[in-house]
Amino acid sequence: MTALALRGTAARRLSTRVGRVRELGIVVALALVVIPTAIVNPRFVQPQSVRDLLLNASIVALLAVGQTLVVITRNVDLSVGSVLGLSAFLTAQQFANHPGTPLLAGIGFGIGIGLACGLLNGLLVALGNVPSLVVTLGTLYVFRGIDYALAHGRQINAANLPDALLDLGSSRVLGVPVLVLVTLATVAVAALYLRSYRSGRELYALGSNPEAAKLAGIPVAKRTLTAFVLSGLIAGLAGALWVARYGTVDAAAGSGLELQVVAAVVVGGVAIFGGSGTVAGAALGALLLGTITSCLVVLQIPAFWQQAISGALLLSAITVDRLLALRLAKALRTTEGTSHA
Amino acid sequence: MDRPPVVALDEVSKSFGAVRALSGVSLQLLPGEAHALLGENGAGKSTLIKTLAGVHRPDTGQVLLDGAPQRFSGPADALAAGIAIIYQEPTLFGDLSVAENVFMGRQPLGFGRRIDVGEMHARTSELFSRLGVRLDPARPARGLSIADQQLVEIAKALSFDARVIVMDEPTAALSAHEVQRLFGVVQALRAQDAAVLFVSHRLDEVFELCQRATVLRDGEFVWSGPLSGETPDSLVRRMVGRELSQLFPKQETAAGEVLLSVQRLTREGVFTDVSFDVRAGEIVALSGLVGAGRSEVARAVFGIDRPDGGAVVVRGRRLKYGSPTAAMAAGIGFVPEDRRQQGLVMDASIERNAALASLGRLSTFGLLRRRSERALAQDWAVRLRLRFARLSDPVGVLSGGNQQKVVLAKWLARKPSVLIVDEPTRGIDVGTKAEVHRLLSELAGQGVGVLMISSELPEVLGMADRVLVMHEGRLVEELARAEATEERVALAAAGQVAR
Numbered sequence: 077m078t079a080l081a082l083r084g085t086a087a088r089r090l091s092t093r094v095g096r097v098r099e100l101g102i103v104v105a106l107a108l109v110v111i112p113t114a115i116v117n118p119r120f121v122q123p124q125s126v127r128d129l130l131l132n133a134s135i136v137a138l139l140a141v142g143q144t145l146v147v148i149t150r151n152v153d154l155s156v157g158s159v160l161g162l163s164a165f166l167t168a169q170q171f172a173n174h175p176g177t178p179l180l181a182g183i184g185f186g187i188g189i190g191l192a193c194g195l196l197n198g199l200l201v202a203l204g205n206v207p208s209l210v211v212t213l214g215t216l217y218v219f220r221g222i223d224y225a226l227a228h229g230r231q232i233n234a235a236n237l238p239d240a241l242l243d244l245g246s247s248r249v250l251g252v253p254v255l256v257l258v259t260l261a262t263v264a265v266a267a268l269y270l271r272s273y274r275s276g277r278e279l280y281a282l283g284s285n286p287e288a289a290k291l292a293g294i295p296v297a298k299r300t301l302t303a304f305v306l307s308g309l310i311a312g313l314a315g316a317l318w319v320a321r322y323g324t325v326d327a328a329a330g331s332g333l334e335l336q337v338v339a340a341v342v343v344g345g346v347a348i349f350g351g352s353g354t355v356a357g358a359a360l361g362a363l364l365l366g367t368i369t370s371c372l373v374v375l376q377i378p379a380f381w382q383q384a385i386s387g388a389l390l391l392s393a394i395t396v397d398r399l400l401a402l403r404l405a406k407a408l409r410t411t412e413g414t415s416h417a
Numbered sequence: 418m419d420r421p422p423v424v425a426l427d428e429v430s431k432s433f434g435a436v437r438a439l440s441g442v443s444l445q446l447l448p449g450e451a452h453a454l455l456g457e458n459g460a461g462k463s464t465l466i467k468t469l470a471g472v473h474r475p476d477t478g479q480v481l482l483d484g485a486p487q488r489f490s491g492p493a494d495a496l497a498a499g500i501a502i503i504y505q506e507p508t509l510f511g512d513l514s515v516a517e518n519v520f521m522g523r524q525p526l527g528f529g530r531r532i533d534v535g536e537m538h539a540r541t542s543e544l545f546s547r548l549g550v551r552l553d554p555a556r557p558a559r560g561l562s563i564a565d566q567q568l569v570e571i572a573k574a575l576s577f578d579a580r581v582i583v584m585d586e587p588t589a590a591l592s593a594h595e596v597q598r599l600f601g602v603v604q605a606l607r608a609q610d611a612a613v614l615f616v617s618h619r620l621d622e623v624f625e626l627c628q629r630a631t632v633l634r635d636g637e638f639v640w641s642g643p644l645s646g647e648t649p650d651s652l653v654r655r656m657v658g659r660e661l662s663q664l665f666p667k668q669e670t671a672a673g674e675v676l677l678s679v680q681r682l683t684r685e686g687v688f689t690d691v692s693f694d695v696r697a698g699e700i701v702a703l704s705g706l707v708g709a710g711r712s713e714v715a716r717a718v719f720g721i722d723r724p725d726g727g728a729v730v731v732r733g734r735r736l737k738y739g740s741p742t743a744a745m746a747a748g749i750g751f752v753p754e755d756r757r758q759q760g761l762v763m764d765a766s767i768e769r770n771a772a773l774a775s776l777g778r779l780s781t782f783g784l785l786r787r788r789s790e791r792a793l794a795q796d797w798a799v800r801l802r803l804r805f806a807r808l809s810d811p812v813g814v815l816s817g818g819n820q821q822k823v824v825l826a827k828w829l830a831r832k833p834s835v836l837i838v839d840e841p842t843r844g845i846d847v848g849t850k851a852e853v854h855r856l857l858s859e860l861a862g863q864g865v866g867v868l869m870i871s872s873e874l875p876e877v878l879g880m881a882d883r884v885l886v887m888h889e890g891r892l893v894e895e896l897a898r899a900e901a902t903e904e905r906v907a908l909a910a911a912g913q914v915a916r
Contacts, residue, residue: 268531271532272531272532273530273531273532274522274524274526274530274532277513277517277521277524277532278521278522280510280512280513281510281513281517281521283512284510284511284512284513285508285509285510285511287508288508288509288510289510290472290492291470291472291492291502291504291508292492292496292508292521292522293491293492293493293494293495293496293497293522294493294521294522295493347512351510351511351512351513352512405559405560
């Protein structure tokens, strides 16, 4: 009986370890990518280029956090790139047309745009009972279309934007770019929410077994709506930060970003059919994908190959994930029967 | 006994489209009683339970709690009112820990409304110790055996301090020992004035546990009263509305040639060195406790799982490991334990399901002939006395017993020489059960070798020509029909073989 109990704790330890292994695995993969590149070109690890690396990854990482909230519930939000684009353009326009707009109010405006978009997605999915893939594929085009219609081919440049906003994109605290700090803070808050709050845990329950979630009295529609609203809100924030970072916005901002975000989430170990995964993993996934792109540039690998390599990485991440899941399932099976003690 | 009921259904009716699932059913659950809900499959028990659970809203009639009419707008309301349901199919979150499954939506909170994980695990352990089981609260629910999943569900219901606990076939997957534990818990709940509604097809358990019973037939209320004056026969008569001739009609047949020979089959950590033969015209029962490795042996024989050693030989030809295709080509049919998950495509039509294992035969140049498909389903529907509205209806709308008939039809249409049936009558009403038994007996009469896995001893003893007993992954006993008694099988299953 002690043997059984011991095997039980062994399984528990294995399962928590597998959870951590995911994040650790990404860190190892990062090292595998960074170290050879640094040897070939030592400038790659100088503070300035590391800062650039983090800055480039931070917007995708931010979107990946929102995406994780949605994917955990067994849904997907393909509209995040378009939401970012719409929010970025409207925020920039707001600052350009009303130069007196306070910084936080302007960013809040962008967040509000994202929130409204997320609310629309969420209502269609949760109340309309339409698969999220279809809904957000639709709103991907709708939001982008609105963006193009409003922009009318215009571009808003740094010259028209307030210095406070542009400073936000380039300033640092203790050497760390503010954008990176904002992303880290978002990751921390979302991680705490998912780990320690009832409604956060219910998002996992929803994705793990939708039928059981209903029977357990979980407000399924409300939680689904919450996930989409949060994803939209974060995409709105990302839009405002995009303006701060690049200083130039047209209607194409963030086009195609959604696939990078989904890739980051999957590489980060979030199960694509819901129920498991962490925001930290997803953010690390975004960092890894971003780093690989930079490495390929430093290593002077032709740009044509970059997408193929990123894709191969995605496939290997899924393979590793699957293998780990199988091993875990096997370990858990051999410990069943502990109740017959 | 004059205390007012905790919960009552008053003249409740519920229809789904044209199908009337409940018509004018009343039920009263008194504080401190265990009340049995009886009826054949399709009698409306599930609908009644889901009405109590707040999943279905009654069309007419009402649910009364302490005499006050309730309008549950969803399961959350019923839970809040203190009605906990343990469903027949466990409804757990595989990715989450056992403790979270128990406390989902009601996790103990600590500082800043954050979930207090330590407290949650401690409370879960406490519940498990009340149930007398050892399960790690922190392990994920995925990978738990059905029996363990059922125990998690029971712990969940206990955690509510529910006033009404509905148990839908809770013992179907439990071993005798666990059933006794469960009964102990039910007694404790009764002592705290909770009402327990107990749904089971095992009448001996009903008599052991319950004081009163309510019988439904075809969605209608038939009878309700104390069990003291009743016998199993009288209850069965009320359930089926007719006399039952004989439950286990296996005809004597002369055993023929060896059709299936399993030789020293081993799958590491699951079962070891299992050898036995199945002859033409024979029904061989594989008995043992849940978790002894019976279903696993069947799965390995049919090639779903790959064995680590040993051989499966059909009519002198050795089968390839891990290939259901090879097993099917050799003439083996397999009716799995879990028909909803493994036996049927629930959303597909009756005819589609029935034809699923015979697609090659029903096709011309790779194109499936709809007409042949329908003809095959029609033929078997009649032969198996399937009760259905249209062959194009999804299998999911059928009752459990009729679903099982469709699974049987699927395999019988292939004219197998060996048929493996895993728990062929689990969760099936008495009438259909007898029909399944008659069918298996007929098949044996036609020279089919049947390997039957069953947890119900009366079924094993009534049907089998030989009984093989497994204990902890090993075959420990083989009994001929004449030597097989309830006691000897039960002893062997518990690992106590007199040698």
